[in-house]
Amino acid sequence: MGAMSDSPAPLADPHLVFDAVEGRRDLVILGSTGSIGTQAIDLVLRNPDRFRVTALSAAGGRVGLLAEQARSLGVRTVAVAAEDAVPALREALGARYGTEPQPEILAGPDAASLLAASDCHTVLNGITGSIGLAPTLAALKAGRTLALANKESLIVGGPLVKELAAPGQIIPVDSEHAALFQALNAGTRADVRKLVVTASGGPFRGRTRAELADVTREQALAHPTWAMGPVITINSATLVNKGLEVIEAHLLYDIPFERIEVVVHPQSYVHSMVEFSDGSTLAQATPPDMRGPIAIGLGWPQRVPDAAPAFDWSKASSWEFHPLDSEAFPSVGLARHVGALGATAPAVFNAANEECVDAFLSGRLPFNGIMDTVTAVVAEHGTPATGTSLTVADVLDAETWARARARELSAEAKATAEARA
Structure with a gap:
């Protein structure tokens, strides 16, 4: 791996602290x-x-x-x-x-x-x-x-x-990115070989695409590890959240997509890892509790004592790691694609997904239909124009189109399913 000195400075850098102050x-x-x-x-x-x-x-x-x-x-x-x-x-x-x-x-x-x-x-x-x-x-x-x-x-x-x-102005609070943020503090950017983002696998880990066809709303909302809002919980079930986190890691740390890996870790103890050029891997691990990452976001570079529970190392436990099933969960691959396209493509992906999650929660779209529809919307959007600066208006226009098109395709899918019934 070559050194990254010519790359832009990462948005989130634990070595830099923006406007650090003492006291409250x-x-x-x-x-x-x-x-x-x-x-x-x-x-x-x-x-x-x-x-x-x-x-x-x-x-x-x-x-x-x-x-x-x-x-x-x-x-x-x-x-x-x-x-x-x-x-x-x-x-x-x-x-x-x-x-x-x-x-x-x-x-x-x-x-x-x-x-x-x-x-x-x-x-x-x-x-x-x-x-x-x-x-x-x-x-x-x-x-x-x-x-x-x-x-x-x-x-x-x-x-x-x-x-x-500005450098050091953003401190990530997502558990995965807070983990990467802390692990990256152990080396220089040139030392980083790979970022490893962990995923719980959601409630459907191990199921094939065919076995996901009849998933119900209640099943998808029953996350095995985290208590979250409905949209985030469904995103965890489809692994869209992990796709978004891959894009986020690329943007925060300026690491190429091909050097950001996703692995399934059902226990959610290891929140993410950094592999360095000497072959060592640093993992950040705590019991699942968002108060730890929140404390990093609010207090860095100081740590907040007893922000979250710690492990009891006197008790035996097993930690598993599995490869991602990209056929059953194509969301991560699609996210890499839109992230590489850049411009308004990630906005289209995100907006279409939000509409499709809403359609699933209200019974207008089957579970597998979420990613099928998002994929279709992204394909219709095509390759964004390059050579022009992105504006907020561009983002809003792309989102408006993506939401409308996702609703149209969801309605068409529902009508087709009803006609076949």
């Missing part, structure tokens, strides 16, 4: 009522000497929880994307604050971006989906350290993110 860090948490947000708040409440939350944002569907979070943290501002959620939010805040001063309320599609650019040290982007792109760009443009759990914003807007991000 002010945080903004985006997506506070989701899985990442609630675990981050648990971490903050257990470490009041390390962190202070100044603002929270959420979609607006769980205003009671948002109000409770705001009260427990003493934030200055809360934001909801859904403007029609404001009356219920005001009522929920009133019930918890009583006669005490309440936080400022922001609402609308730009509210999270406004918070991302507000005065703080670190922005944790825990929003789900490509709607997290605008807040990601806002945080980077404002010079904030970005603890990035919203992989979709990097997937769909890779060139835009890379253009804005």
